Amino acid sequence: MSTVGVLGGTGPAGRGVAIRLASAGYDVILGSRDATRAEETASTLLARGEGVIRGATNDVAADCEIIIVATPFESAVATVKELKSKLAGKIVISMVNALVREGKELIPLYPPRGSMAAQLAFALPDSTIVGAFHHLPASEMENLDSGLDADVVIFSDDVAARDRVATMVAEMPGLRAIVAGSMSLASAIEAFTAVCISINIRYKAHSYVKLAGLRD
Numbered sequence: 001m002s003t004v005g006v007l008g009g010t011g012p013a014g015r016g017v018a019i020r021l022a023s024a025g026y027d028v029i030l031g032s033r034d035a036t037r038a039e040e041t042a043s044t045l046l047a048r049g050e051g052v053i054r055g056a057t058n059d060v061a062a063d064c065e066i067i068i069v070a071t072p073f074e075s076a077v078a079t080v081k082e083l084k085s086k087l088a089g090k091i092v093i094s095m096v097n098a099l100v101r102e103g104k105e106l107i108p109l110y111p112p113r114g115s116m117a118a119q120l121a122f123a124l125p126d127s128t129i130v131g132a133f134h135h136l137p138a139s140e141m142e143n144l145d146s147g148l149d150a151d152v153v154i155f156s157d158d159v160a161a162r163d164r165v166a167t168m169v170a171e172m173p174g175l176r177a178i179v180a181g182s183m184s185l186a187s188a189i190e191a192f193t194a195v196c197i198s199i200n201i202r203y204k205a206h207s208y209v210k211l212a213g214l215r216d
C-alpha cells in the first residue's frame, strides 16, 4: 500500500483525511512546519485500521509516495515549491479551495490560472496533480462515528493518476469516489465548495455532496 504525506496535515482538513486513510490501511505522515506540533496532533488521531499516522515536518511528509496538499490557499504554492524536487514524479492531490468569507457566505476566488489545482500544476511541472476532497466537512471526516456517506469528486488531466486516487478514496470509510474528468473542471469544483460551506452556515449543518442517480 502506498504511503501518504499530508502537507499542512495538522489542520482539520488534513486530520480528517489522515484518519480515514489510516482506517483504510494507509500509513500517513502528517506534515507541518513544526515537527513537534505534528507529532502531538498525530498522537491524538485514533484510526481504526491497520494504517499508522505519524507526525513530522512537511519535508519528511514529502518523502511519501502520494502527497496531499492541505494548507490554506495562500500558502499552498509556497509550500509545494520548497519541496519541488521531492514531489517530482509523484501524484500530488490538491484539496485546496481559494475562498474568502463575507458575512454569512463564502465567496470563491479565482486564482490567476483559474484554480488552485492549476496553480499547483504550474508550480510543480514534474508532478501529477489530482484534485479531490474539496467538499468534505472536516469535522465529519475526523469523527469516524459521524455516519459520513459522501462523494469525493476527483479530477486530473492524467487518467491513470485520477484512477489511482479514485481507488484510494473508495477504500476510505464513508467515501465514494466519483471521477468528474479533467483539470478543466477544477475551478467549478473548487468554487462549489463556497456553495457547500455557505449552505452549512445558513442551515447550521455539516452537509456534504452526495450525487443521486449514479449506479454503484
Ligand SMILES: NC(=O)c1ccc[n+]([C@@H]2O[C@H](COP(=O)([O-])OP(=O)(O)OC[C@H]3O[C@@H](n4cnc5c(N)ncnc54)[C@H](OP(=O)(O)O)[C@@H]3O)[C@@H](O)[C@H]2O)c1
Pocket (backbone or CB within 6 Å): 007, 008, 009, 010, 011, 012, 013, 014, 031, 032, 033, 034, 037, 038, 069, 070, 071, 072, 073, 075, 079, 095, 096, 097, 098, 133, 134, 135, 136, 137, 138, 139
Ligand atoms: N476545513 C475543511 O473542512 C476543509 C475541507 C476540504 C478542503 N479544505 C481545504 O483544505 C485546506 C486546509 O484547510 P484547514 O481548514 O485544515 O486549514 P488550516 O487549519 O487553516 O491550515 C491547515 C494547516 O496548514 C498549515 N499552515 C497554516 N498557515 C501556513 C502557512 N502560512 N504556510 C504553511 N503552512 C501553513 C498549518 O499547519 P502547521 O502550522 O502545523 O504547519 C495548519 O494546521 C484549505 O485549503 C481548505 O480550503 C478544508
